[in-house]
Amino acid sequence: MQTKRTVFGNRLLPYAFLLPQLAVTVIFFLWPATQAVIQSFQREDAFGLSTTWVGLANYADLLHEPTYLNSLKVTAIFAPAVTLLSVGLGLVFAVSLDRLVRGSRVYAALLVWPYAVAPAVAGIMWWFLFNPTIGLLPYLLAAVGYRWDHSLQPTDAMILVVIAASWKQVSYNFLFFMAGLQAIPKSMIEAAAIDGAGPVKRFFTIVFPLLSPTTFFLAVINLVYAMFDTFPVIHATTGGNPAQSTNILVYKVFVDGFIGLNLGSSAAQSVVLMAIVVTLTVIQFKWVERKVTY
Amino acid sequence: MSAIEITGVSKVYAGGVRAVSDVNLSIADGEFIVLVGPSGCGKSTLLRMIAGLETITSGTVSIGSRVVNEVDPAARNIAMVFQNYALYPHMSVYDNLAYGLRNRGVPKADIDARVAEAARMLEIEPFLQRKPKQLSGGQRQRVAMGRAIVRKPDAFLFDEPLSNLDAKLRVSMRGEIRQLQRRLGVTSVYVTHDQLEAMTLADRIVVLNGGRIEQVGRPLDVYHNPASTFVASFIGSPAMNLADAEVTNGLVAIGGQVVASGVSGVKDGQVIVGLRAEDIQPAAPGTGVPFAVRYIEELGALRLVHGSVEGRHLTMALSPDLPLADEIKVAVAADRLHFFEDGSGRRMTR
Numbered sequence: 001m002q003t004k005r006t007v008f009g010n011r012l013l014p015y016a017f018l019l020p021q022l023a024v025t026v027i028f029f030l031w032p033a034t035q036a037v038i039q040s041f042q043r044e045d046a047f048g049l050s051t052t053w054v055g056l057a058n059y060a061d062l063l064h065e066p067t068y069l070n071s072l073k074v075t076a077i078f079a080p081a082v083t084l085l086s087v088g089l090g091l092v093f094a095v096s097l098d099r100l101v102r103g104s105r106v107y108a109a110l111l112v113w114p115y116a117v118a119p120a121v122a123g124i125m126w127w128f129l130f131n132p133t134i135g136l137l138p139y140l141l142a143a144v145g146y147r148w149d150h151s152l153q154p155t156d157a158m159i160l161v162v163i164a165a166s167w168k169q170v171s172y173n174f175l176f177f178m179a180g181l182q183a184i185p186k187s188m189i190e191a192a193a194i195d196g197a198g199p200v201k202r203f204f205t206i207v208f209p210l211l212s213p214t215t216f217f218l219a220v221i222n223l224v225y226a227m228f229d230t231f232p233v234i235h236a237t238t239g240g241n242p243a244q245s246t247n248i249l250v251y252k253v254f255v256d257g258f259i260g261l262n263l264g265s266s267a268a269q270s271v272v273l274m275a276i277v278v279t280l281t282v283i284q285f286k287w288v289e290r291k292v293t294y
Numbered sequence: 295m296s297a298i299e300i301t302g303v304s305k306v307y308a309g310g311v312r313a314v315s316d317v318n319l320s321i322a323d324g325e326f327i328v329l330v331g332p333s334g335c336g337k338s339t340l341l342r343m344i345a346g347l348e349t350i351t352s353g354t355v356s357i358g359s360r361v362v363n364e365v366d367p368a369a370r371n372i373a374m375v376f377q378n379y380a381l382y383p384h385m386s387v388y389d390n391l392a393y394g395l396r397n398r399g400v401p402k403a404d405i406d407a408r409v410a411e412a413a414r415m416l417e418i419e420p421f422l423q424r425k426p427k428q429l430s431g432g433q434r435q436r437v438a439m440g441r442a443i444v445r446k447p448d449a450f451l452f453d454e455p456l457s458n459l460d461a462k463l464r465v466s467m468r469g470e471i472r473q474l475q476r477r478l479g480v481t482s483v484y485v486t487h488d489q490l491e492a493m494t495l496a497d498r499i500v501v502l503n504g505g506r507i508e509q510v511g512r513p514l515d516v517y518h519n520p521a522s523t524f525v526a527s528f529i530g531s532p533a534m535n536l537a538d539a540e541v542t543n544g545l546v547a548i549g550g551q552v553v554a555s556g557v558s559g560v561k562d563g564q565v566i567v568g569l570r571a572e573d574i575q576p577a578a579p580g581t582g583v584p585f586a587v588r589y590i591e592e593l594g595a596l597r598l599v600h601g602s603v604e605g606r607h608l609t610m611a612l613s614p615d616l617p618l619a620d621e622i623k624v625a626v627a628a629d630r631l632h633f634f635e636d637g638s639g640r641r642m643t644r
Contacts, residue, residue, distance in 0.1 A: 194345065
């Protein structure tokens with residue numbers, strides 16, 4: 001491909017153009033990230049008067065800290081559950097809408113709305129809906145004999161945060177699946193119909209395989225979302241409770257660092273979290289390249 | 295293998311657009327029918343109604359002796375080749391061919407044998423393990439054909455299958471499709487907007503215009519006896535010359551200039567006269583009608599001379615070794631003229 005080159009008269013001008021973006025990247029990303037890495041090797045005294053270099057001690061401590069190991073476990077349930085639920089529902093909605101002849105635009109607009117809701121507000125909304133005292137859903141659940149209480153039951157709490165965190169992602173996933181479905185030529189579906197495949201068989205042998213690049217892209221995006229961006233949802237609903245049962249890694253970083261003021265450990269946790277997400281992303285994309293492209 | 299019977303078929307879309315109007319057509323077992331017409335004439339819609347991809351508003355379509363109006367595409371036992379081939383990109387060529395057989399529960403050994411046979415017939419054996427992406431346009435076209443053949447269907451339906459190929463490949467694939475259809479003897483319906491494809495492939499051509507059948511007939515019948523000015527201008531290249539003319543006592547005059555005499559069986563009055571380019575020839579010395587040459591197209595074996603007689607644009611096809619001047623005298627054989635009614639454009643019987 002031919003590249004278009006712009007020639008600047010002044011040698012400094014191109015750098016000046018790049019400066020705003022570079023400044024934002026350096027100030028809001030590189031600098032804090034470097035700070036986190038540096039702090040993860042340090043320990044501060046209780047009054048914030050002195051810092052000592054402790055090497056890998058913060059990391060080593062994490063391996064022995066039961067609450068951190070618990071948090072790992074909680075995240076290992078929470079993140080895949082959110083990904084599965086939001087990607088799954090996004091796909092179901094997109095496929096249902098694709099089969100619709102009339103009114104699909106209205107449904108599409110309605111399905112996209114949740115994405116405009118701030119995560120904290122979404123969290124509060126679900127918190128109200130599931131509130132054991134005034135919520136609608138516990139009232140309905142009581143009718144079928146289930147006593148819902150996410151402030152006491154770890155499972156209930158996990159279900160609540162998973163639903164609250166997935167809810168707005170469904171919109172996002174729905175949009176991508178819609179686009180993916182529209183990219184599949186209609187004649188291919190017709191060819192499969194003539195080839196004797198019913199709607200269900202067509203979905204699993206033609207449509208779903210052709211959507212796999214979209215699916216894997218969304219799996220990565222949603223996993224990263226669930227690990228990094230779900231802080232407001234947890235904060236607005238359970239606060240990591242009861243008994244640490246919804247204290248996911250990113251929330252624990254906040255609690256330990258800004259409530260517990262253990263900056264060294266908090267920084268070490270955020271570095272580990274970053275490493276986990278980077279590793280997952282790399283593995284997924286490697287796998288995608290090998291398995292998904294056609 | 296089956297005959298296809300189309301009786302009074304119409305298609306009206308939800309918006310009220312009438313795509314096909316009252317089409318009647320009997321297709322014999324093993325016949326190769328080509329539906330031809332300009333875009334929007336309803337030819338694809340008609341094909342898709344035979345395939346079951348489009349609902350039928352009124353009338354009936356039967357394949358064999360069975361009315362298939364309410365039958366699923368899969369149960370009609372037809373195979374279709376699409377314009378964009380519609381190969382499944384995530385499957386190998388083998389799986390593309392085998393897909394329809396697997397869906398019908400054909401035993402694995404049978405599938406192997408039938409895929410191998412189709413692959414041999416179409417010379418795509420070396421590509422069976424490849425993905426469609428790794429094939430050229432012509433090879434993809436063959437795979438699409440193969441997918442139709444392995445099914446051993448009652449009828450082949452082709453929806454402009456050659457229009458994505460380059461001109462040279464189109465000609466050779468055209469020949470192969472013809473031979474293959476002859477060999478297999480499967481009833482085929484083929485849609486195209488290319489009159490040359492229609493002429494070369496068809497046992498019978500069906501010319502469609504505005505959702506209606508203009509004419510059905512063998513290629514040469516349609517060429518020599520077009521039923522209307524539409525068919526006359528659509529079939530044949532260059533298009534048939536059409537001009538307003540006046541008939542009086544067996545004399546045919548274009549713009550007052552008598553071009554032919556001794557025409558019998560045509561009532562006096564205003565008509566549209568049609569002349570094939572090859573039927574206009576230089577006149578014998580001292581006779582003929584003046585023909586003002588405007589420009590010339592050299593086709594190698596043939597020379598197309600565009601010009602006018604009394605201001606009416608006409609094209610004639612001449613041998614390239616005839617000498618040319620700016621104005622030449624031409625003559626038209628009276629028995630080669632076609633006459634159409636002035637208003638309706640329908641052919642006048644002579």
